[in-house]
Amino acid sequence: MSSFEQVYGGSPEAQASAPGRVNLLGEHTDYNDGYVLPIAIPQQTTVAMRRSRQARFSLHAAELHEAVTFTFEKPPTEHFASYVFGCLALVREQGAQIPPLDIHVASDVPIGVGLSSSAALEVATLRCLRELLHLTLDDVQIAQLAQRAEIDYAGVRCGIMDQMASSLADTTRALLLDTRTLERRFVNLPAGASVLVLDSGIARSLAASGYNERRAECEEAARLLGVASLRDIDTVEKLAALPERLKRRARHVVTENARVLAAVNCASAPEFGALMNASHASLRDDYEVSTPGLDTLVALLQAQESVFGARLTGAGFGGACVALCASGAEHDVAQAVLAAYQQAGGSGRQLVPPEA
Ligand code: GLA
Numbered sequence: 001m002s003s004f005e006q007v008y009g010g011s012p013e014a015q016a017s018a019p020g021r022v023n024l025l026g027e028h029t030d031y032n033d034g035y036v037l038p039i040a041i042p043q044q045t046t047v048a049m050r051r052s053r054q055a056r057f058s059l060h061a062a063e064l065h066e067a068v069t070f071t072f073e074k075p076p077t078e079h080f081a082s083y084v085f086g087c088l089a090l091v092r093e094q095g096a097q098i099p100p101l102d103i104h105v106a107s108d109v110p111i112g113v114g115l116s117s118s119a120a121l122e123v124a125t126l127r128c129l130r131e132l133l134h135l136t137l138d139d140v141q142i143a144q145l146a147q148r149a150e151i152d153y154a155g156v157r158c159g160i161m162d163q164m165a166s167s168l169a170d171t172t173r174a175l176l177l178d179t180r181t182l183e184r185r186f187v188n189l190p191a192g193a194s195v196l197v198l199d200s201g202i203a204r205s206l207a208a209s210g211y212n213e214r215r216a217e218c219e220e221a222a223r224l225l226g227v228a229s230l231r232d233i234d235t236v237e238k239l240a241a242l243p244e245r246l247k248r249r250a251r252h253v254v255t256e257n258a259r260v261l262a263a264v265n266c267a268s269a270p271e272f273g274a275l276m277n278a279s280h281a282s283l284r285d286d287y288e289v290s291t292p293g294l295d296t297l298v299a300l301l302q303a304q305e306s307v308f309g310a311r312l313t314g315a316g317f318g319g320a321c322v323a324l325c326a327s328g329a330e331h332d333v334a335q336a337v338l339a340a341y342q343q344a345g346g347s348g349r350q351l352v353p354p355e356a
Helices: 004-008 079-093 117-133 139-153 161-168 207-225 244-265 269-285 292-302 330-343
Strands: 014-025 035-051 057-061 066-070 101-107 173-178 184-188 193-199 307-312 320-326 349-352
Touching: 004 035, 004 057, 004 101, 014 117, 014 161, 014 193, 014 244, 014 269, 014 320, 035 117, 035 161, 035 244, 035 349, 057 079, 066 079, 079 101, 079 117, 079 139, 101 117, 117 139, 117 161, 139 161, 161 173, 193 269, 193 292, 193 330, 207 244, 244 269, 269 292, 269 307, 269 320, 292 307, 292 320, 292 330, 320 330, 330 349
Parallel strands: 057 101
Antiparallel strands: 014 035, 035 101, 035 173, 057 066, 173 184, 193 320, 193 349, 307 320
């Protein structure tokens, strides 16, 4: 894997990193103005930049072994480059002069499994631009620009959880975020508990279409209920008049918001874990974003004595599962569960804590 120096010769003028995230609770609530509870993962993306001698941008992604060149007039067509291009274009729209740059990206955030590799790339790019050009952007503005880049340039109508988590979270405490007001505070994990993340090995093939479909269903439910968003509904009784499918979608959102608030008010790991298990059941049955493979992996995690609770994490349709696990037992649990998952025909791997 080649470094900035190897690709371009000489050193970068600015360099910045941002982490991926795993969401502990509050799934598919952010685009409904609700509550989320992500935590940063140890894996990070690092972006390095230098003013170029050429009249165009060069972008090299070390892990992808991809190199592209582009200008503002001739944007890149490669998907990964659209995140970087989106950030550059948005900062330029804000009035900054951006000279042609040599850009290098290095990352150990797993791609395409629901751990926000795209948000990490956007936030690291914006942080690096802030440093290089001395921009006055705070961390919330960075998250907001990153979300815009994803919506306008990568074509995903995402909420703001991933970018806020990458920009503001750390790996030791969860970030309770109200996505309507952006009010937030750090919340300790329950005593004696740690985060374990396993990849199901299932590609998230339907993620983009299924995601936008769920979002549209929530908007339709809110419209029928006469509220600005499903955040404004506090009890499931108020959903009675909705058509069956929309009622189930909305019920997930309403109960998921309540689970986040219950989790931050409950100190014990078993209670927190029970809320994660309930979240998975709701995502599987009411929101229908799980898959048989994810259900198998989650059930295997939940059956472990050292696991307090487990669920799919991120948008669903494949990708990673998160468990709250007795601290110190992560590796043993991962080994046992991945072996049983393989027996059941799956092929997973441990993502957090990262294996040495
Ligand atoms: C993706 C989106 C987030 C959020 C989650 C589901 O990660 O980018 O905004 O909606 O799915 O909770």
